[in-house]
Amino acid sequence: MSQQGYVAAPPYSQAQPGMGGYQGGFGAGPAQPLYGHYGGPPQTFNGPPTGMMKAPVSSAVGMPPPAAPSQYNPNVQQNGAHPQRYPPPATPASYGQPSQSQYNNMAPAAPPPAQQLTNQMSTMNLGSYASGPMQSPPPPTNSVAQQPFQPAPPPAMGQPMMPPGPQSPHMSPHMSAPQSPQANMPMAGPPMAGPPMAAPPMGGPPMSGMGRPFPGPLPPGPGGFQQPGPGPAGPTGYPQQAGQFGGHMAGPQPGMPGMMGPQPGMMGPQPGSAGGLAGPPQKKLDPDSIPSTTQVIEDDQAKRGGQVYNTNIRGQVPPLVTTEFPIQDQGNASPRFIRCTTYSLPCTADLAKQCQVPLAAIIKPFASVPKNETPLYVVNHGETGPIRCNRCKAYMCPYMQFIDGGRRFQCGFCNCVNEVPAFYFQHLDHMGRRVDFYERPELSLGSYEFAATLDYCKNNKVQNPPAYLFMIDVSYNNVKSGLVKLICDELKTLLDNLPCEDGSESSAIKVGFVTYNKVLHFYNVKSALAQPQMMVVSDTAEMFVPLLDGFLVNYQDSRAVIYNLLDQIPDMFADSNESETVFVPVIQAGVEAFKAAECSGKLFIFHSSMPTAEAPGKLKNRDDKKLVNTDKEKTLFQPQKGVYEQLSKDCVAQGCCVDLFLFPSQYVDVATMADVPSHTGGSVYKYNNFQVETDGEHFLTDLRKDVQKSIGFDAIMRVRTSTGFRATEFFGAIHMNNTTDIEMAAVDCDKALTVEFKHDDTLSEETGALMQCALLYTTINGQRRLRIHNLSLNCSLQLSELYKSCETDSLINFFAKSACRAILNQPLKNVREILVNQTAHMLSCYRKNCATPSAASQLILPDAMKVFPVYMNSLMKSAPLVGSTELSTDDRAHQRLSIMAMGVEDTQLLLYPRLTPLHNLDVGSEALPAPVRCSEERLSESGMFLLENGQSMFLWLGLGSPPDIVQSLFNVPSLAHLQGNMSALPELDNPLSAKVRSIISGLMEKRPNSMKLQIVRQKDKPEMLFRQFLVEDKSLHGGASYMDFLCYVHREIRLLLT
């Protein structure tokens, strides 16, 4: 198969009116005129011919190499320890150069070689679906009979596309389809050459997840995900039979479920129909012939890894999130802070609608910056505060154009012309640029901070430093399991490592302690005391904090008293039999404490059970597996309303972030308990059936990482855009009181929010599209700051530009979050169906408008999206979306909430785990072995593989693992001697052991969360757990294999192209 590059280009999110998240995009029922061409006569070819791609507009912010650091004027403080202004480039040669030409949009003027998965894909026999790899009940027979899907044998190579035999009546339309002018061009690949698809799927167990979604019921109404309901156009439906051929496709809009007929099974694989249509037995399709994620990652690393990425070019697509590369800020925010689903927006809403590619940015405002890159500068304009546009309030940035000899500036966002304040005046050089351009971060960089004035502070008062409040559930089980002692012991050392501002000796963060079961115990740990004092509040209905002085203290000052307290807590409750707990009052106590101390901060709550004690927020077990795969399944994800809802608001108003560490032994209603954390920028950690011996280190590692994270408090963010488009939907661990201000009680280095954009008007290719993300927050020292990230994108009238500038990892982040939100309000099968439809739509639009004409039987994918289907399939098989009774409701709810706050790297890894072979390790080499595809086929009996997805980690040992390896790693003669339930490798003194342990710890280090290592032997029962992460295979919980999914999508695309 040839996997050459592709061509692709532009648009932005499907800006259907009213579409949010999945709204309009899907639900917009009625056939929109915009989609009209889909149904049009086959000849319609409204896309631009390939190869006519417009050259990108030149960079708005291109700039010469920056000046030396010393030139920054005195009101610019460096925000960190790195003296140099820009990190030394890894590859000096490219330093300061305008761009790496190959990535420069200008480069590809010629039609890219189509990535034609011809050889094999073209031969994919859709008929093999018939056997119903898909689970779900077989559709009514009549629908089966009508299904025309039969495997069309692929045409012979080099021949013009012929409708394969009798079974392919529906193929003929494809042939004459859009690109008919070139229909007779030689086939890119020997379509049939490949073995016809075997039908691994056939005969397999039914899969869930797939069967349903496609055939699905009526799509949601106009509201899309938000508003389930029959789409207005619903009744039109797809005629089941002949309708699929010929021009009938006109009506239904791809991606618009509203149009789909209600007949179940209609689109889906037909379990029953298989036999007859499938034709002769087929050989298995070569799995190597379908696009490989690991290959894409490896190629990008080889091509762009290690090279300095300069951000001076508008609309350039950064290296993949999996690629390691240093970044030099030259006027646009680093991709560590902002990534986009595409870097070239379609100029018009119509184009956006046409392609249905979501237009979104994933913003991680506090992303960690590696040591070799410059931390953000802080600009301080004193009492004047930051300079802003008078009209739209955008902050001074590289997109402001100085005019009139420097006396005025024109806003790049709203075009308003503003006076330059006298103190800020500077002359312009012959290029029209201020002569202090390189001395001011806000003129030359994509990201920087402003010191905020009192106007930006709550109540116009100087802020207090934030506080960390540790709240420990001391009910019977926690004391008995040793958890309470573990936490208390850890805190003694952990508190020495509270984050502090660079340069300061000790942290300004105050600390306080609460223990609780049915009642709350507050502790006075004032430094003057010899012994801590406890105050008990048993009236949990009206929570208050019984002491102020001595409750929130400086750890260094009160260290002795705190030590004393931490030593005593486990003993104090050693004899307690209290097993009931409260929960809401615990959070309320935190909010009240911060209110009294006039500060923001974070609660660390260590909790085990469902709060059943009589108090606000008391919960009942409402878990019900019978709801899975019904329209009521969504209720399993919905939090209980009422007091929890109000509590989130109170927390956000006070800047009180909640981190929840859960240690459940059964259902605890995570959907509700995690509701407050997930609206306050908090994290939820969950350790099922926690045991100190096996899970202790895992938990402590999470706790340490969490406490030490870089973080901002009491944050409010706004995303401003240039005219023509705007942010309309927001996904994250956030709270919103209105439609524009994103509030977060705190935001740490791992939290990302995803913002979707829609058109208001036509965008200009010349000026491009600009966005500015401004985050107002309180530092750990109590300073109020504004963190600014700017990014400029291209705009194009050519869809090919959009597709070329897409980023699959960002797209899947968007889809993951929007789907995870959608399942709160819609049946899961609708959500899955929408995902598939949109996938097919995006790809068919590319095919129709951007690809070199070729046989309909060929699957052609945009180069930048060639592995999109594998991620999409994996998303539909993820715990929240899969609809399996095998998975615990709490685990599903937990993962759903985790995804909502994930950045691009996290969703990438979650949906395509890293599977690394360790049996051929070169212990002398620094390099990690190349990961392999996540499929059972890649495992070998004599092999050893490490799999991780950011949440779980497995070491899989083949039955035939060589004894010497087993000996080196485990110090036992054979696998049979291994103890069950191992969660760590013994520390043995040999190179292999050291190497493997260092690989494991290196991976743990890189991830936001710690992972518990699970060691599984091939064929052992726990291997089932491991197998669910082999995302290219059919899922144990229901869900198609990658191959099946790709075939399915391919068929959908062909239908759309008819």
Ligand SMILES: [Zn+2]
């Ligand atoms: Zn403005």
